[in-house]
Amino acid sequence: MALVGIAILGVAGVFAYLQQPVFGELPSGERLERMTLSPNYVGGAFLNQIDTPMKTTDQSEVSMWMGTLFGEEGQTRPPGTVPTVKTDLKALDPAQDLVVWLGHSSYFVQLGGQRILIDPVFSANAAPIPGANEAFEGTNLYTADDVPEIDALLISHDHYDHLDYPTVRALQPKVRQVIVGLGVGAHFERWGYDMRRVREADWNEVVALTPQVQVHVTPARHYSGRTFTRDQSLWVGFALVSPERRLFVSGDSGYGPHFAQIGQRLGPFDWVALDAGQYDPRWANVHMNPEQAAQAADDLRIHALMQAHVGRFTIAPHDWDDPFKRIVAASRGHAYALWTPEIGQPVHLDGRAQSFTAWWEGGAMTKQPRLAAEAKEQ
Template sequence: MLIVFALALSLLIFICFLYTRHPLFGKLPSGERLQRIQNSPNYRQGQFRNLTDKRGMTDCSHTFIELYRTFIKTIPHRHPKDIIPSVKTNLRTLNPQQDVIIWFGHSSVFMQLHGKTFLIDPVMSGKVSPLPWGTRAYRGTDIYTVDELPDIDYLLISHDHYDHLDYKTILQLKNKVKYVITGLGVGEHFEYWGYPKDILIEKDWGDRIEFDDGITIITETTHHDSRRAFDGGKNLWISFIIQSPNKKIFYTGDGGYNKHFVEIGEKYGPFDWALMENGQYDAAWHAVHCHPNEVAQATEELNARNMIPVHHSKFSLAKHPWYEPITRITEYSKSRKYRLATPMIGELVELDNDHQRFKQWWENIR
C-alpha cells in the first residue's frame, strides 16, 4: 500500500508540474528586466515589498476561524440565483469626443478620455482561475467579447493575478493594443505571450509617463502582492493616475487600506473620478483588500469628486454574499463628500454629467 501511495503521489506531482508549464502561468522576469527589478528600491530580499508590513490575520484563534469559514462553513447568497442585469453599449459607435467609462464587471473597465481609448484589467473569458473547473462569472455578467472592442490606445494592467491579468483575453487583444502600461516585471508575461517588446511600458511606484497626445499616466503604490504560480513578489503591483488636459482619474488596482491613500490624495489630488476596489474582502486577507467602510474613507482621502466601486458582482472570490460589497458601499457613501456612481455592467457613465443618476440594480436579485 505504501508503494502504491508513493507512486500515486509521484504521478500527481508530475502531472501538476507538467500543468504549470502551460503558458497561462506566464514567465518570471529574467535578463535586463530582472536587473531593472533588482535595482528598484521596492525590491528587497528577492522580492517586491509593500511600503509597510501589515499582517492579515492577527492571532491563532482568528486563523482557525478563517480556515473554518473558508473550507467548511457555507455562506448564504455567495452566488446569485438570478441573472445579473446589464446594458449592452456599442463601443464602436461612441462619440470619440465624449469622455466615458463603461464597467464590464469585477475590475474590468473600458474608458474613453480625450479621444483616446483605455482598457483596464480586462477579464473577458468568463473565468478567473488557471484550473478548468475554476471560478466562473455570474450569469449575465460576461456580455462583451474582445471582438466588440475598438482598438485600444492604452491597456493598463495593475498586477498579474488571474482576476486582473487574463491569459485568454490578453491573447485575443494582441493586435488591438497600442501600448501596455504595467508594473515592473509584468511585461515578461506579455513578451512570453507574443507581444512586441517595444509596446511594453513597465514602471515602478512614482513613475510618470507623458505621451504626445496629451495623456499622462502615473504608476503609484498599492498594498498588495503578485503571483501566478508558486513564486510570488517577482513583479510589481500598482495603481494608476490617468490625466488628460481637463480630467484626472485614479484606479486603485487591488490593495488593502493604508496611509498611501492620504499621500496620493495630497500629492496628485483632487481627482474627478476614482475607480475603487470594493469587494472580495475577508479578515483573512484584510491587509491586501479594502473593506467597504475603508473604501469610503479612502475615497475621501483621495479627494475624489466621483467614485465607481469595482471588484464586485461578477465573480465570487471571498466568503461574503455576492451583493454585500455594493450594498455596504452604498450605505457607507451616504453624506460623504463624493458622489457614488453605481452603473450596471455595460452602462455608459458620462464623466461630464454631474446629474446622471444610477439605479440600485442589485435590489430584489436573489
C-alpha cells in the same frame, strides 16, 4: 515504494500542468536585473510600503483557503440574472470622456481622445482551473471583438481576475501600448507580445500616452503571483491625467497611507474606482471593505466614486450584494457622489446629469439584459 512512485508521479504531473502558458512566466535576465534596482524590491521580492501580512488570523494559510472553499458561506452568487447594458463600445465618440464598467475590476475609459482598457477579463472563468471561479449569470457581455482599437492596455497586477490570458491574447492585434508594473512584462513576453510596446513601470513613474494624457503608476497594498511563487511582479494603481480631468483606479489594495499621498500629489480626482469587494477579516490587509473605501475616497479628494472588485466574480464568502449595501451606507454624509451603474452602462465625465439605480436589489434580478439600443438612448 509504490507510494513513493505515486508521489513522484503526482509531483511530475503538477510540474507539467504548471508549464501551460496560462500560468505565465517569472522574470529573469535583464528584466530581473532591473527589478533589483527598484527600492520596492527587497530580499528577492517586492514589498508593500507598510507591513502587510497576507493573513490576519492565527490559522494557517492553507486552512484559511480551505475554509473559504469548503466552509460556511453567505449567498455568494446572485439569485438570478444580473441586469446589464450592452453598449456598442466602437460606436462611442472618442472625443467624449467617459467610463464603461465591464464588471469586477474591468473598465473601458475614454480620456483626452485616448481609449484605455483596464484589467479586462472577458473569460467566463477567472481562474486557471475550469469552473473554479465562474462569472455571475448575465455578466458575460463582452469579448475582444467588441472592443475598438486600444491606445493603452493597463494591468494592475497578475492575478487571474485582473490579468486574463485568453483576453490578453485575443486583444493583442488591437493594443498599441501596454503599461504594467515591474516584472509583469514577463507574462506578455511569453504570450507573444512585441516588447517594444510593453512598458513596465515602478511606483510613481509616469507614462505619457500623448503630450496631454499621462498615466501615473501609483502604489497599492497587495501581492502578486500566478503560481506558488509570490511577489515577483509589482502590483499598482493608475492615475489618468488630462488637462480637463483626473481619474484614479486603485487596483486591488488594502487601506493604507498611500491613498492620502496620492490625493495630495495628484488629486483632487473627478472619478475613482476603488477596491471595495472580496474582503474578509482573514485577509484584511490586502482588500478594503466598503467603509475603508469611503475613507480612501476622502483621502483621495474625489468628486465621484465607483466600486471595483464586485459584481461579476466571487472570491470572498460574504454575500455577493453586501459590498453594494455597505458602500451606500458608508457613503452617506460624504462630499463625493456614489455612482452605481449597471455593467456596460456608460458613465459620462462632463458634468451632465446622470441617474443610477440600486440594480443589485432582489427585484432587479429578474430583469432581462437590456439591448444596445437602450444604452444609446441614455
